[in-house]
Amino acid sequence: MKRKAFVKNATLAAAAVAAGSFTDLFAQAGKASPKAEALVKAAIIGTGLRGQDHLELLLMRNDVDVVAICDVDDRMLADAKALVAKSGKKMPQVFTGDPYAWKKLLDIRGLDTVFIVTPWEWHKPMIIGAIEAGIKYVATEVVLGITLQDHWDVVHAAEKHQAHVTMLENVCYRRDVMAVLNMVRQGIFGELIHLQGGYQHDLREVKFNDGVKPYGGGCEMDEKGWTEARWRTHHSVYRNGDLYPTHGIGPIAHYININRGNRFLHLSSFSSKARGLHNHVVKTCGEDHPNAKINFKLGDVVTTSISCANGETILLQHDTSLPRPYSLGFRVQGTNGLWMDVNKGIHIEGTTKPHQWDEAKTWLDKYDHPLWQRWSKEAQGSGHGGMDFYVDHMFIESVKRKVPPQLDVYDAAAWSAITPLSETSVESGNRTVEFPDFTGGQWMYRKPVFALNNEF
Numbered sequence: 001m002k003r004k005a006f007v008k009n010a011t012l013a014a015a016a017v018a019a020g021s022f023t024d025l026f027a028q029a030g031k032a033s034p035k036a037e038a039l040v041k042a043a044i045i046g047t048g049l050r051g052q053d054h055l056e057l058l059l060m061r062n063d064v065d066v067v068a069i070c071d072v073d074d075r076m077l078a079d080a081k082a083l084v085a086k087s088g089k090k091m092p093q094v095f096t097g098d099p100y101a102w103k104k105l106l107d108i109r110g111l112d113t114v115f116i117v118t119p120w121e122w123h124k125p126m127i128i129g130a131i132e133a134g135i136k137y138v139a140t141e142v143v144l145g146i147t148l149q150d151h152w153d154v155v156h157a158a159e160k161h162q163a164h165v166t167m168l169e170n171v172c173y174r175r176d177v178m179a180v181l182n183m184v185r186q187g188i189f190g191e192l193i194h195l196q197g198g199y200q201h202d203l204r205e206v207k208f209n210d211g212v213k214p215y216g217g218g219c220e221m222d223e224k225g226w227t228e229a230r231w232r233t234h235h236s237v238y239r240n241g242d243l244y245p246t247h248g249i250g251p252i253a254h255y256i257n258i259n260r261g262n263r264f265l266h267l268s269s270f271s272s273k274a275r276g277l278h279n280h281v282v283k284t285c286g287e288d289h290p291n292a293k294i295n296f297k298l299g300d301v302v303t304t305s306i307s308c309a310n311g312e313t314i315l316l317q318h319d320t321s322l323p324r325p326y327s328l329g330f331r332v333q334g335t336n337g338l339w340m341d342v343n344k345g346i347h348i349e350g351t352t353k354p355h356q357w358d359e360a361k362t363w364l365d366k367y368d369h370p371l372w373q374r375w376s377k378e379a380q381g382s383g384h385g386g387m388d389f390y391v392d393h394m395f396i397e398s399v400k401r402k403v404p405p406q407l408d409v410y411d412a413a414a415w416s417a418i419t420p421l422s423e424t425s426v427e428s429g430n431r432t433v434e435f436p437d438f439t440g441g442q443w444m445y446r447k448p449v450f451a452l453n454n455e456f
C-alpha cells in the first residue's frame with residue numbers, strides 16, 4: 001500500500017472514530033474489514049506473559065495487522081503463535097535465534113509501530129534501535145531504562161528523530177483512578193496538597209518459581225526460573241531503590257499536571273532492611289537451597305518523597321517482598337478532602353459527615369470517566385480489570401491519526417527516572433537529589449492532554 005493511500009485511509013478512519021462509528025473496529029477475528037487498507041502494521045518484541053497480553057489485544061482489533069513477533073524463548077513464541085492461530089489471523093513473521101534478532105525485525109518495510117515488552121534492561125536499546133530504524137511510534141512496557149543517562153538518551157533520540165515514545169502505563173486508565181481524575185478536574189478535592197501511591201504487591205511467587213509455572217512452586221530464579229523470575233529477581237540482588245515506580249506515579253502525575261504546568265523538583269528515598277525474599281526461600285525450599293545464600297540488596301519497603309514545583313508533596317512506596325494483599329495505596333488529598341483506595345473511602349468537607357469516611361463507590365460511580373462510560377464494553381475481559389484495553393487503544397488511535405500520544409516520552413522519562421534517582425538517594429545516605437527537567441523548560445508552557453474527553 002502506498003504511503004499516501006495509507007494516510008488518506010487513516011484520516012477517514014480517524015473521522016469515523018470522531019463520529020463514534022466503531023462498529024467494525026472490534027469485529028470478530030477473521031472477518032474482513034471494509035477499512036482493511038488502514039491497518040496499522042505492528043510488531044511485538046518480547047512475547048512473554050505481558051507481550052502475550054498485548055498480542056491478544058492487538059489481535060482483537062481489525063485496524064491492526066501484527067506483522068512480526070520476536071522472542072528468544074521457544075516456549076513463549078509457541079504460546080504467542082497459538083494465540084495468533086486461535087484468532088484466525090495471518091501468522092506474523094517470527095524473529096528469533098539470538099538476543100539481537102529484533103534488529104532484523106526493525107528492517108521490515110512500512111512498519112508503523114513496535115511494542116517492546118522485554119526485560120527492563122532491554123528497553124532502552126530496543127527503543128533507540130526502533131527510533132533509529134525510522135519507526136515514528138514506539139510503545140514500551142514500563143520502565144524506560146536503567147540508569148538516569150538511559151532516560152536522557154531515549155528523550156534525545158525521540159527529539160532528534162521526531163519519534164513518539166509511549167510508556168504503556170496502564171494504571172493511568174484504572175476505572176477508580178480515572179473517576180478520581182474527573183473529580184480532581186472538577187475541583188471536588190479543592191487544591192491538591194499531597195498525594196500517595198506506589199507498588200505494593202507481594203511478588204515473592206513471581207520472583208521465584210519452579211522454572212515451569214509462572215508463579216511459585218519453587219525457589220528458582222535467573223536461568224533456572226521462568227518468565228519474570230528469570231530476570232526481575234536479579235534486579236533485587238543488585239539494586240536498592242524504588243524499582244517499579246510508574247504504576248503509582250503515572251496517575252498522580254496526571255492529577256497534578258506534571259510536565260504540563262508543574263514538575264518534580266526533588267526526591268529522597270529511604271530503604272528498609274531486606275528480609276522478605278531470603279525468608280521466602282528458606283520457608284519454601286529450606287536453608288540448604290542455593291538461593292538461601294543470596295544477599296538481596298533491595299530493601300523490603302522503599303519509601304520515596306518527591307516535592308513539586310507547585311508545592312505538592314508525593315509519597316511513593318515500593319513493597320514487593322513481604323506478605324501483603326495487593327494495593328497501590330493511592331491517596332489524593334486537597335484543601336477540601338481526600339480519597340484513599342485502601343479503605344475505599346472519600347471525605348469531602350461540608351458534604352460527607354464530619355471526621356468520617358464516606359463509601360468511595362458512590363462517588364466513583366457518579367464521576368465515572370467519560371472514557372469508561374463509552375468504552376467499557378470493549379474493555380471488558382481485557383487484562384487488569386479492563387485498563388489494558390485503554391492504554392493500547394490510545395496508542396493505536398494515535399498511530400492511526402498521526403497525532404502525539406497522550407502519554408509521551410517526557411512522561412515516560414519523568415516517571416521512570418524515579419528508579420535511578422531513588423537508588424542514588426539510598427546509596428548516598430538518603431540524600432535529597434534534584435529531579436532533572438526532561439522537557440528543557442517546556443513544562444511551563446505545555447498543557448494537559450490526557451483523557452480530556454471520551455474519544456481515546
Ligand SMILES: NC(=O)c1ccc[n+]([C@@H]2O[C@H](COP(=O)([O-])OP(=O)(O)OC[C@H]3O[C@@H](n4cnc5c(N)ncnc54)[C@H](O)[C@@H]3O)[C@@H](O)[C@H]2O)c1
Nearest residue numbers: 046048049050051071072073076099117118141142227228
Ligand atoms: N503494565 C503492567 O501491568 C505489566 C505487567 C507485567 C509486566 N509488565 C512489564 O512488561 C515487561 C515484560 O514483562 P513480562 O512479565 O512479560 O516478562 P516475561 O519474562 O514473561 O517476558 C519477557 C520476554 O522477553 C523475552 N526476551 C528477553 N530478551 C529478549 C531479547 N533480547 N529479544 C527478544 N526477546 C527477549 C523473554 O524471552 C520473554 O519471553 C516488563 O517491562 C514488565 O515490567 C507490565
